[in-house]
Amino acid sequence: MRTGFLNALICILLIGLIIPGMIPGIAFAVEDIDKGSEENGNSTVDLVIESISFDPENPGPEQKKVDIITSVKNQGNGTSESTNLAYFINGYRTGESRVPEIEAGQREQISFSWEPESEEGTVEVTVKIDERELVPETNEDNNERAQSLTFAGLPDLIIDTFRYPKEAKTGELKNIEIIVKNQGTSESEGTKLKLQIDGVEVNEWDVSSLAAGENSELISEPWTPASDGPVEIKAVVDSEMSVSESNESNNQKTGTVTVTGSEELLPDLTIESFKYPENSEPGKHENIEIRVKNQGTSASEVATKLELYIGGVKVNEWDIPSLPAGESSEPFSGEWIPASEGSVEIKAVVDGGNLVNESHENNNQKADTVTVTVSEELLPDLVVEDILSEQGDPQAGKLSNLTVKIKNQGAAPAAEAAAKWYINGEAVNENLQVPALSEGANAEVLLPLTPEKAGKTEVKVLVDSGASVTESNESNNQLTKVIDVKGLLPDLRIESLFLNPETPKPGENITFTVTVKNDGAGDASSNELEYNINGINETYSGRILIPALSPGNTTSGTFSWAPGNEGQIEIKATIDAGGVVSENNESNNELTKTLTVSKETISGGSGGGGRPRSSGSSGGGGTASKEPASNVDVKELSTRHVINSYHVKFDFIENVTCVTYIEFDPKKTFRRTTTIVEVLKNKSVFVPELPLGRIYKHMNIWVGDEGAGLPGSFKNGVIEFRVGKAWIKENNVNQSLIALQWYDKSWRSLYTEKVREDRNYVYFKAETPGFSCFAITEYIVDEKSSQETEGEGKLQETLKNWNGRKAGNLNGSVEESGLIKNPMGKAKILMAISLPLFMIFVEYFILKKKI
Template sequence: MIITLLIPGIMPVTVAAAEDIPSEDDGNITILLPDLVIEDLFWNPVNPETGEQVTITATVKNQGDATSGATNLVFYSNGSQIGESSVPEIEAGNSEQISFLWISETESTVEISAKVDEKDSVEESSEDNNVKTAGSITFKKNRFPDLIIDTLEHPENPRPGKHQNVWISVKNQGTAASEKTTLTLYINGSAVNYWNVPRLSREESSYASYTWIPITEGSVEIKAVVDEGYLVDESNEENNEKTSTVTVAKEFIPDLIIEDIVPESAEGEVGKTLNLTLKVKNQGTSPSEEVRAKYYINGIAPTQDDIQIPALSEGEGADVIFSLVPDREGQMEVRAIIDSGTDVYESNEDNNQFTKIIDVKTILPDLIVESLSLNPEAPRIGDDITFTISIKNNGLRDSASSELKYYINGNNVTQTGKVSIPEIAIGETTKGTFHWVPEAEGNVNVRMVADDGNAIREDDETNNERTETVSISKQTIPNSEGSSGSSSSGSGSDSSSGSSSKSSSMGSGVSKEPAKNVEIKELDTRNIMSGYHVKYDFPKNVTCITYIEFDPQKTFKKTTATVEVLKGKSIFVKKQPPGRIYRQLNIWLGNKGAGLPASLKNSYTGFKVEKEWIKNNSVDESNITLLWYDSKWQPLSTKKTGEDKNYVYFRAKTPGYSSFAISEYTGEEGTVEGDEDGIQETLRSWNGDGKTILNSSAEREGDTGKKPMGMAKILLAISLPLFMILAEYFVLKKKI
């Protein structure tokens, strides 16, 4: 539709009207209106103080489609109007910030809100969105007065009967003025005067003075208190008084005392440096000079220097650090004496000492039996079982050497023994071994007790024991004779084949001592080369033999030395050794003659004897001798080499190795008549082709076994003539 407007004096205007604009007649007319909202409402400062001016700001936005007319904005506190501001015209989409200044005189928390167009003077598209609530303001009174006794002055050296002036100043160090209050002066707890204190502005002071006449000598307490009745509301109610102590005396001299000795920790430790604080004070009436203090530990003066004490004014104290090393456990007495040389003239020379008792704890080792292992793991009747024990030191100090005792019980068997345990460092573990050969099947209990004799003081004496159950089964592998004995027990005959396992567990096949007579044994292996010195050390240290050494005359290469400590007389000897016997034992050196006198020279054996046995049997150490058996008991040249806490150590020149005894020997006879060959001949026979073996009663076998070459000679003498006759017969037959 085209509309032409004709206005006089003005050029005609032609307007094209859109056909979709509704007319008043069609009922779809659209009216454009403003819409005022409070977009934001905030204040500054955020945490105002009571009586402080607050600026409350509202951001008013016109989110409508038309410009709004001027209107008003009302601010509320807890729903009550606190102020009103005008709002100008705001174009559609624009905003205006309207602020209002307000002061609250009371401490409170109030809710702040605002409403735009509160009088409904602007027609809006929505009349329900004109209010905004911003949250709460907490007004708190942060400014308070704070009254203190700023100064309390008096003469330094008042004398009895003389007028003394006391000066007092009260100051308001708070942030607000104080109201009127009172000031009180006390001497030795009694109020002697009161003053009125006027209203004080910030940092303002008030002054008062008092004339005092002391009557007697001694220490006097002077105290001033302001606002004792809490008339003024202050920021700090705990700082309204000041106290001073003065000494009234005719003569003024120092007096040094030790108030306390304070260790750095509740308990000391033996051998570890402990720091202590010596608290010193001059309680006299004049300064003291620099002096020294001595200290004593359990009544003994240490080698350290004296403690240097600085010069102290009257009433002044000092903390002086000194160190000492506790030398024993339990309670330690530390006594200090200040000015021990009376270098300073004091009013009291009898109060210069102080004694402190300090507990010194003991740091101890703690031995436990950590584990037990077996080899073989599934033992059978007749097996030579090696028990390996793991012992750990769980304590906080290294342990000394000790002994572990073991008990084997079950199947009508009871056996006990000891294992020597060396020193064990903190947290470290060591191992020990012992052997046992079971003779019956079933379960046995192996109980192990570390430090059985309580030779070592431990942190916990209740955790030294451990018990394990070991199951023994029947032997199912037949030996070379078809019996069911153990293949590793060392009993039975020694055939030339199929006996390697038997030999390895019995010291390379030499020993035929019945296992039931062996209390404990230890093995060590070395290469024996002619011309090179050899020493076996037996590192597990479980027997009384500590080492053997010699110069080999022949080469045997890898050779095992076996020490067997016996329960009784060896089967290889026919008579008990002479003297008071400490131990009977066998020492075997391989199975090829390495231990024979012809195979070695410069041979020595080291051994040890328990001091407890020597003491209990009243043994003369000079008579302790190593005896060697070879057709008779022979005393060997034995010398003492040393001793420790538990043992005396010896060294003996040794011709060869077989059966021995350690005895207190005084020349008794030990020869067995009729045993001319001796054990060395038996050892030689073990190395022959026939491998002759002693039986359980140690008797030699028949002559056939003993002299196999003699039998061969007889057979040769018989067979040779027969062979010659047969040979001649065949020759003659061929000629015919």
């Protein structure tokens, strides 16, 4: 009995030790599993495309660029990772855009520039989010959306109606009717309609603008055939192609009219042949031979005259007897003795007095007049054709190159010659050189002219001034031209634009002071300064009078405006907006400035009489670089207000560095913040090693001195930079491998894409999580990792000092203090104690049975 009681007591004690040890471990394990399942189950992502829009909405067929604007929403309850948008035009993949991380319930607008080829009609634009399915989503079937885009069409003008007689008789009045139609899809501009009969234009009409599908009014033309035979009639609309059409090959219609002889048969006298000498000499006897033909349908029963004109003067005439239909006369000969050198016009006319009633009265003389050149021998003849100023009127005191046009109008080549020139009658010591010229050839010689004063200046050029070329005419070698010389010109420039106050609030009146300077050498007349203000859903513009300014002087003007809304506003000032002042430089008349309007107090004061800082804000302040000055090649500063939730952009307008702008979305509010871009001579002292790849530039970007550039202070950071085409060409660099690298314990290659290019540079845009030390490189991938070194420690210390508090590392993470709970660790300890006790308990019962 005592033994049984003792056994029962031992069993109870062992169970009491084992069960309490196992239950907490099991409970902790179940709790940890449930917690992990709950966390994973509640965080979801679902990306959808809410809308697709286009800019412009209805592009023309020749549109060079269409912006596809896509609104993407994350309708899950977790933050999505960055992914891509793919674009398809009529099923063909056109390109892609990068989509940043999107928080739950938030939207992002992504813009993609598409350069269409010549389009007309409607195309289908399809946009797919997360094309490669890199982001796990609760619904993968709603990632695509399609939208139709309609291109405006072109007009298409045709001859819709063309009525004419198929048959006609000579002398019979007929009517030709024409209607023009626009069968295109857009309105046409006004143009011309022409009617041709046997290749000769007989009439022309204005055709007004026609809407798509509209016909013109009926156009009618009376016509009386003059002779029998087939006659081609052609109507042509827009023959000059002044209207851009979808089809330029259907603008005409042609028809043939068969004309037969009328009851009245008529003769038709023409000059059948006309022989004359092509070259002659003064005093030489020359012979001219003419033959007349009657190509009509009846005899020319009335005698008439054949006349010969030389130099516009009638020199001979012959009687033309009656000629049967189809018959030619005997040749008529006349003698001509040229009296002097020169050009002579020779013309033969039959029935000039219209004595014979003919079927055609407009073919009685030789259609082409002939010019005969007479010379004693074949010689050159140099002349000055013109003196031109290709760059407009010359300016007093400024070098201008005049162009002297010289021609050899003789019948033989001319050797090289000198040309002397005179300014206001005074010879210039320097001669112009005229190259050798073949017969009929031209040459252009530059004449350097620096006028002493404004007004009229007489310029005379004498070619072959040394009489080294023997010419057929020695009296036509010079030309005098009067040139208008302009006075000294001004150059107006906006020197500065100041605002008071510099940090306005909504409703607060701002006074803008603009300073204008005349940088030119001449006086500037009074003119107007135009200002344009663009804010958030509000605009304002006006003009102020700027008085006359003498060279080197300045003047100021003011205007006022009160903003109604928060956000960034842009002010653009333009001097001489009406273009009334003629200047040396017309491209420097504008100045643009941006500022931020905010209700928040953005004050740097933290004590004394200063106003208290807004909750959650911090100061950005000015920036002082800690990079040694000896390592800085060039730098540029830009100042903006950084306000929580308001997108900010720092533009570097001086273009002295390789960075054009940076932008980001602040998560905190800072006071007036200055950003410095430093282009370095060598790598920064804050980094211990060079990045991989061929290096274009090392640079630092410091945003303020209180942490405005740290990753925890902003999101969606972007840097636009440029790389010289000369460097790319000299080093045979692949543009697609150019990347911006950022130092964060080790070098990290940032997502970089090409955005544009100009004559000298290729421009890229990179996404960055922080601002500090960078390098522009031709990137090479390397798998090895880097350890933090002394140089990195310097960079970390600099950023810590600027932030005013400890920053764990470059990406802004800060370790949290406090205990780290580990329920599974506790469970393992309890189970380690309980299992041996359980083994002892089992062994006890086995031994008991044996006993």
